[in-house]
Amino acid sequence: MPLALAVHGGAWNVPDDALEANRAGIERVLRQTWREMQQGLPALDAVEAAVRLLEDDPTFNAGRGARLNREHRVEMDASIMEGEGLRAGAVAAIEGVRHPVSVARLVMERSRHVLLAGRGARRFAREHGAELCRTRDLLVGRELERYLRVRRGERDLVDLEFRARRHGAPSDTVGAVAMDRAGRLAAATSTGGTQDKAAGRVGDSPVIGAGIYADDRRGAASATGWGEGILRVVLAKAAVDGMGSGLPPAAAGRRALASLARVEGAAGLVLIDREGRAAAVFDTPRMARGVVVEGGRPFVAVQRRARGR
Numbered sequence: 001m002p003l004a005l006a007v008h009g010g011a012w013n014v015p016d017d018a019l020e021a022n023r024a025g026i027e028r029v030l031r032q033t034w035r036e037m038q039q040g041l042p043a044l045d046a047v048e049a050a051v052r053l054l055e056d057d058p059t060f061n062a063g064r065g066a067r068l069n070r071e072h073r074v075e076m077d078a079s080i081m082e083g084e085g086l087r088a089g090a091v092a093a094i095e096g097v098r099h100p101v102s103v104a105r106l107v108m109e110r111s112r113h114v115l116l117a118g119r120g121a122r123r124f125a126r127e128h129g130a131e132l133c134r135t136r137d138l139l140v141g142r143e144l145e146r147y148l149r150v151r152r153g154e155r156d157l158v159d160l161e162f163r164a165r166r167h168g169a170p171s172d173t174v175g176a177v178a179m180d181r182a183g184r185l186a187a188a189t190s191t192g193g194t195q196d197k198a199a200g201r202v203g204d205s206p207v208i209g210a211g212i213y214a215d216d217r218r219g220a221a222s223a224t225g226w227g228e229g230i231l232r233v234v235l236a237k238a239a240v241d242g243m244g245s246g247l248p249p250a251a252a253g254r255r256a257l258a259s260l261a262r263v264e265g266a267a268g269l270v271l272i273d274r275e276g277r278a279a280a281v282f283d284t285p286r287m288a289r290g291v292v293v294e295g296g297r298p299f300v301a302v303q304r305r306a307r308g309r
């Protein structure tokens, strides 16, 4: 099968002064992960590796660089899924871990569960040797400043990221989908969640079917956008089902995004179908994204293109 990889760094109203950092961050991760896939890295390892790199890049709202919640804490959500046996793992509202996506993978491989949350998730991470850290190791100046501005009452900062719609602030979530030589599909997603979120708020990213889905027989998808909307239309699964019924990835993605109209949502998706065709689609003002398929040229962009990719 042809190799394919698509990554995203969040669908939202990426500000002009963050365009270049978003583009460069996606390009670096796409190139590095693609090189490793060409050397034989399986799809599941590839999506974890890509998301770990994005979690390390403070440009993005995942891992280091994650948002503070309303109580000045960094609670993160992440998930991973493989499409052969439909195995999945996820963590929600987890604190003090360097790579939430790797804890999600540990949940998939070393527990009898799919989703662990809060204190229990962190304890599980510690018991299984995941890299722990302090909140201040994850916190970057940009996020502290944003937090303080929102606390001072600057509501427009909450709206900035998503001005086109009425709802809160999706931002800079990261994700990846991949197909390897054996035709195996995998997906991963990781986020610090939305600006000014309540303590304990969990978005779509760790919810299988909403923020992520992978099925070798149909396709794989990782979502980003307003989580409260994505959850209610089960966005990633809707897109994968569309690919399963024969729609190309971009058309399946767009049809799934159209279902958000009922909840006045907005989002973006990266997708790969079972033939290894890949796409990135979004209905937010911008989305940081990168797509590469074997035999084609890598595509990286943040702004909307006439081609609509």
Ligand code: ASP
Pocket (backbone or CB within 6 Å): 010, 011, 012, 169, 170, 171, 172, 173, 191, 192, 193, 194, 202, 203, 204, 205, 223, 224, 225, 226, 227, 228, 230
């Ligand atoms: N979907 C994420 C959430 O609601 C945010 C994002 O994608 O930017 O937590």
